[in-house]
Amino acid sequence: xxxxxxxxxxxxxxxxxxxxxxxxxxxxxxxxxxxxxxxxxxxxxxxxxxxxxxxxxxxxxxxxxxxxxxxxxxxxxxxxxxxxxxxxxxxxxxxxxxxxxxxxxxxxxxxxxxxxxxxxxxxxxxxxxxxxxxxxxxxxxxxxxxxxxxxxxxxx
Amino acid sequence: xxxxxxxxxxxxxxxxxxxxxxxxxxxxxxxxxxxxxxxxxxxxxxxxxxxxxxxxxxxxxxxxxxxxxxxxxxxxxxxxxxxxxxxxxxxxxxxxxxxxxxxxxxxxxxxxxxxxxxxxxxxxxxxxxxxxxxxxxxxxxxxxxxxxxxxxxxxxxxxxxxxxxxxxxxxxxxxxxxxxxxxxxxxxxxxxxxxxxxxxxxxxxxxxxxxxxxxxxxxxxxxxxxxxxxxxxxxxxxxxxxxxxxxxxxxxxxxxxxxxxxxxxxxxxxxxxxxxxxxxxxxxxxxxxxxxxxxxxxxxxxxxxxxxxxxxxxxxxxxxxxxxxxxxxxxxxxxxxxxxxxxxxxxxxxxxxxxxxxxxxxxxxxxxxxxxxxxxxxxxxxxxxxxxxxxxxxxxxxxxxxxxx
Numbered sequence: 001x002x003x004x005x006x007x008x009x010x011x012x013x014x015x016x017x018x019x020x021x022x023x024x025x026x027x028x029x030x031x032x033x034x035x036x037x038x039x040x041x042x043x044x045x046x047x048x049x050x051x052x053x054x055x056x057x058x059x060x061x062x063x064x065x066x067x068x069x070x071x072x073x074x075x076x077x078x079x080x081x082x083x084x085x086x087x088x089x090x091x092x093x094x095x096x097x098x099x100x101x102x103x104x105x106x107x108x109x110x111x112x113x114x115x116x117x118x119x120x121x122x123x124x125x126x127x128x129x130x131x132x133x134x135x136x137x138x139x140x141x142x143x144x145x146x147x148x149x150x151x152x153x154x155x156x
Numbered sequence: 157x158x159x160x161x162x163x164x165x166x167x168x169x170x171x172x173x174x175x176x177x178x179x180x181x182x183x184x185x186x187x188x189x190x191x192x193x194x195x196x197x198x199x200x201x202x203x204x205x206x207x208x209x210x211x212x213x214x215x216x217x218x219x220x221x222x223x224x225x226x227x228x229x230x231x232x233x234x235x236x237x238x239x240x241x242x243x244x245x246x247x248x249x250x251x252x253x254x255x256x257x258x259x260x261x262x263x264x265x266x267x268x269x270x271x272x273x274x275x276x277x278x279x280x281x282x283x284x285x286x287x288x289x290x291x292x293x294x295x296x297x298x299x300x301x302x303x304x305x306x307x308x309x310x311x312x313x314x315x316x317x318x319x320x321x322x323x324x325x326x327x328x329x330x331x332x333x334x335x336x337x338x339x340x341x342x343x344x345x346x347x348x349x350x351x352x353x354x355x356x357x358x359x360x361x362x363x364x365x366x367x368x369x370x371x372x373x374x375x376x377x378x379x380x381x382x383x384x385x386x387x388x389x390x391x392x393x394x395x396x397x398x399x400x401x402x403x404x405x406x407x408x409x410x411x412x413x414x415x416x417x418x419x420x421x422x423x424x425x426x427x428x429x430x431x432x433x434x435x436x437x438x439x440x441x442x443x444x445x446x447x448x449x450x451x452x453x454x455x456x457x458x459x460x461x462x463x464x465x466x467x468x469x470x471x472x473x474x475x476x477x478x479x480x481x482x483x484x485x486x487x488x489x490x491x492x493x494x495x496x497x498x499x500x501x502x503x504x505x506x507x508x509x510x511x512x513x514x515x516x517x518x519x520x521x522x523x524x525x526x527x528x529x530x531x532x533x534x535x536x537x538x539x540x541x542x543x544x545x546x547x548x549x550x551x552x553x554x555x556x557x558x559x560x561x
Contacts, residue, residue: 129201
């Protein structure tokens with residue numbers, strides 16, 4: 001099968017850089033690497049298996065850490081590269097030099113999770129409205145939306 | 157060409173007559189030529205991803221339906237099939253057929269709508285009126301099946317909510333003949349009518365390598381001669397067993413995008429006919445549990461505008477831990493910037509319409525683009541107001557000016 005061939009090739013080339021690799025469903029692979037090895041892994045996947053398309057980047061708030069998933073796709077498989085970054089020092093490398101189409105998703109991650117993407121070609125904050133308070137990141141689990149009390153002019 | 161002091165920056169939108177939905181474009185022009193473009197979204201950001209974490213799976217089914225009006229079935233199907241995998245249930249086969257049928261009908265109505273918009277933006281309004289009249293036929297079919305014209309609410313975990321009977325089947329097959337005939341006529345008109353072709357050929361070029369690099373999706377990508385389609389590459393529902401072809405065009409411009417969409421319409425009719433004639437008997441829905449096992453899933457779907465992806469992480473309760481949605485329009489923005497560059501001002505609506513932008517989809521999250529600019533400063537309304545007051549203080553008012561004539 002295609003997936004099995006890809007899994008064994010990745011293990012063979014990336015060796016101990018692979019922390020975990022699973023194939024839970026047909027055409028789905030999850031690969032875990034450290035954030036230092038991310039750019040190298042993505043470049044390898046792009047050159048070797050034609051993973052040129054990035055579908056999106058998902059962030060998940062795990063409490064102590066953030067988990068970032070890069071959903072790469074080629075003609076057969078969706079490969080999600082997973083990295084972990086600590087909440088105290090949320091920094092991840094940019095993959096725009098390898099896949100330029102990732103810029104939007106990285107900027108989205110920056111704004112929604114407050115994660116700093118290093119070497120990003122366009123670091124302007126943009127996601128939220130212009131008057132959004134600094135240091136507030138809506139997709140973190142500790143952010144709760146509280147509707148401001150409605151005040152009717154002239155009412156009680 | 158020198159650009160010393162001859163560049164103009166023009167904001168287009170968020171509210172603009174050329175755009176049907178709010179989006180803010182900042183264009184840099186040199187004369188009539190677009191030198192750079194920048195996008196700022198977030199104008200109607202709805203925070204649906206955050207909201208989804210506070211709703212149960214059943215509630216989220218209806219929430220995802222409301223991400224978009226035109227491709228409402230796309231988002232629920234994408235979400236439903238992801239959750240079904242997490243639940244570990246096998247959806248009913250008849251349910252899957254009906255789900256796929258509605259998906260293809262939705263594609264027909266979306267593409268007909270788009271053809272009309274393309275005609276309208278090119279100044280060919282009779283084309284617009286024809287396609288939108290025929291779109292009513294599909295809308296009626298969808299209404300017959302689901303009871304609704306826009307939010308069909310057909311999906312549920314394990315299958316669909318409404319069955320199709322023989323009478324409905326016959327009615328749909330009868331209407332298909334008319335649609336087929338009309339679509340052939342549009343194909344001839346769209347691809348050969350000299351004035352229309354002259355207007356759209358060569359506009360909004362997106363070379364093949366750029367389309368790959370910038371991760372374009374859907375008909376935009378296929379019009380750049382890259383045969384990628386989630387229905388074929390990653391078959392979901394019953395796409396693995398029904399006949400269809402992936403349609404491409406090699407002109408890499410708006411003409412190619414028209415051709416791809418009209419060809420896809422023809423494929424849709426073939427699929428709809430096959431689905432109706434081979435509809436398996438049996439239940440339309442399998443029983444689904446209320447809670448979802450811990451796990452994660454990546455679900456993909458070929459929406460009318462391109463690849464739609466949902467990432468769902470569950471934590472064992474009745475609410476998802478995280479729902480990430482990426483609608484196709486967002487993926488096409490970096491490519492749109494590329495298409496706009498070195499085009500004419502008059503082509504902006506046409507190029508922009510050619511990706512079939514669904515801004516409400518893209519805006520459930522966020523915003524923006526162009527990797528290389530960064531020149532533009534975003535000014536808040538208050539600053540702008542202050543600036544304008546200052547400016548007029550320093551400058552003579554109209555009545556005090558001595559006019560040269």
